[in-house]
Amino acid sequence: MKKVAIIGAGITGLSAAFELQENGIDCALFEASGRVGGCISSIRKDGYLVECGPNSILETHPDVGDLIVRLGIEGNKVPASVAAKNRYIVRNGQPVALPTSPPAFFRSKAFSANAKLRFLKEPFIRSKGTEQESLADFVRRRLGSEILDYAINPFVSGVYAGNPEKLSTAHAFPKLYALEQNYGSLIKGAVKGAKERKKRAEKNVHEARMYTFDDGMEVLPLRLAEKLGYRVNLNTPVESIQMMDEGVWMVNREEFSDVLLAIPAHQMPELNTPFDLDLFAEIEYPAVASVSLGFDLNSIMHSLDGFGMLIPEVEKKFSLGALFPSSIFPERAPGGTALLTVFVGGARAPERALMDKSEMLTNVLGDLRDLLGINAEPDFVHTTVWPKAIPQYTVGYERFKKQMTEIEAHYPGIHFAGHYRDGISVSNSLLSGLRIADKISTQRGKER
Numbered sequence: 001m002k003k004v005a006i007i008g009a010g011i012t013g014l015s016a017a018f019e020l021q022e023n024g025i026d027c028a029l030f031e032a033s034g035r036v037g038g039c040i041s042s043i044r045k046d047g048y049l050v051e052c053g054p055n056s057i058l059e060t061h062p063d064v065g066d067l068i069v070r071l072g073i074e075g076n077k078v079p080a081s082v083a084a085k086n087r088y089i090v091r092n093g094q095p096v097a098l099p100t101s102p103p104a105f106f107r108s109k110a111f112s113a114n115a116k117l118r119f120l121k122e123p124f125i126r127s128k129g130t131e132q133e134s135l136a137d138f139v140r141r142r143l144g145s146e147i148l149d150y151a152i153n154p155f156v157s158g159v160y161a162g163n164p165e166k167l168s169t170a171h172a173f174p175k176l177y178a179l180e181q182n183y184g185s186l187i188k189g190a191v192k193g194a195k196e197r198k199k200r201a202e203k204n205v206h207e208a209r210m211y212t213f214d215d216g217m218e219v220l221p222l223r224l225a226e227k228l229g230y231r232v233n234l235n236t237p238v239e240s241i242q243m244m245d246e247g248v249w250m251v252n253r254e255e256f257s258d259v260l261l262a263i264p265a266h267q268m269p270e271l272n273t274p275f276d277l278d279l280f281a282e283i284e285y286p287a288v289a290s291v292s293l294g295f296d297l298n299s300i301m302h303s304l305d306g307f308g309m310l311i312p313e314v315e316k317k318f319s320l321g322a323l324f325p326s327s328i329f330p331e332r333a334p335g336g337t338a339l340l341t342v343f344v345g346g347a348r349a350p351e352r353a354l355m356d357k358s359e360m361l362t363n364v365l366g367d368l369r370d371l372l373g374i375n376a377e378p379d380f381v382h383t384t385v386w387p388k389a390i391p392q393y394t395v396g397y398e399r400f401k402k403q404m405t406e407i408e409a410h411y412p413g414i415h416f417a418g419h420y421r422d423g424i425s426v427s428n429s430l431l432s433g434l435r436i437a438d439k440i441s442t443q444r445g446k447e448r
Helices: 011-022 062-071 102-107 113-120 135-142 145-159 174-183 186-200 219-231 265-270 278-282 357-372 398-410 426-447
Strands: 003-007 026-030 042-045 048-051 057-059 077-079 086-091 094-097 209-213 249-251 254-256 258-261 288-296 306-310 321-323 337-345 380-386 414-416
Touching: 003 011, 003 249, 003 254, 011 026, 011 062, 011 219, 011 426, 026 219, 042 380, 048 288, 048 337, 048 380, 057 062, 057 426, 062 219, 062 426, 086 145, 094 357, 102 113, 113 145, 135 145, 135 174, 145 306, 145 321, 174 186, 249 258, 258 426, 265 278, 278 398, 288 357, 337 357, 357 380, 398 414, 414 426
Parallel strands: 003 026, 003 258, 086 306, 258 414
Antiparallel strands: 042 048, 057 209, 077 209, 086 094, 249 254, 288 337, 288 380, 306 321, 321 337
């Protein structure tokens, strides 16, 4: 009889458990904390709806939308406002809207004439990178230093809270890496790749639908947990995974045919197992703080007509950037007010995320004063600190993936899935859970 132990009730563990249940395979989900969802956490306070972690989901694959339908929460979706389409970067101390199309790029004030000319040379660059090339080196080689400083650097801070000098192009941005490897050019590959994605019914991040839910992102993990019922065991840490007979694993005094590790990689070395997990302690997880602030609209000089703003490292500011949640989604703030979420720390300056909160707030308000013209004190403040926030797919990351694959090969029934393996976004993590569940289900069919 096949039964799966799932360690970790984040979005990967929950989606894997749900898919196994749908496939007729029993499972037990063990979560050390008292709640499900991992970094997905939504709170309502003083009329504000705050996301302490991810603020939205991108439907980059049909399976994401299909799961939402199967969970019965299609009607809870709240799409991103069309009015919030602008993405701002800070240049010379001022927020400047990023171009949203090739023609807009050449009209944009975000980049100099030299950067635009350098961009036009990209299809004629014949060199190809290796798996060991950093994202910074990749971009400098293909697009130039200005694109790196004012587009890629802030983008990477917004997505990974990472450092492009350390991130691996091949592992952190595999689709970008594949464009050069397969087509010899990012521009040529983008055109041809769009046709291939259409055939697969996939979308890139710019085309994918963005949405949240009426009570915040936590609607998704809570609904999954509701569907799983008694299978979810909260406040139930796992200390060891023991191998019994062949094909039998002992977890929390119960026997299982399979074990899925869906906890953050930095927690794995704490487990007592017959296989070595110590290497995963080397995966970097820089600290990030999320500072949500409510202001009277009249105290903000900027129109906030966008998704948010990112701050390049060369601009020498304290913060990584800010989202404009009340512009992106309705009913995130009381009438006449605006909700901003500012991010601090990351690989750029992890110590800032761990500093005294009042000192952090003073620095954040200084950035908002300079960049958005906010001179008032906030009416609302909520700070969330993630001491280990997002795994960094650094140069050499293949050694971690190789270790996972080797353990799975030598210890049948052990599986790895989650943001440390298949991508850091909510969609990536969700799809990782669905796919590992289908893999386990397929193996069961072969055994029969």
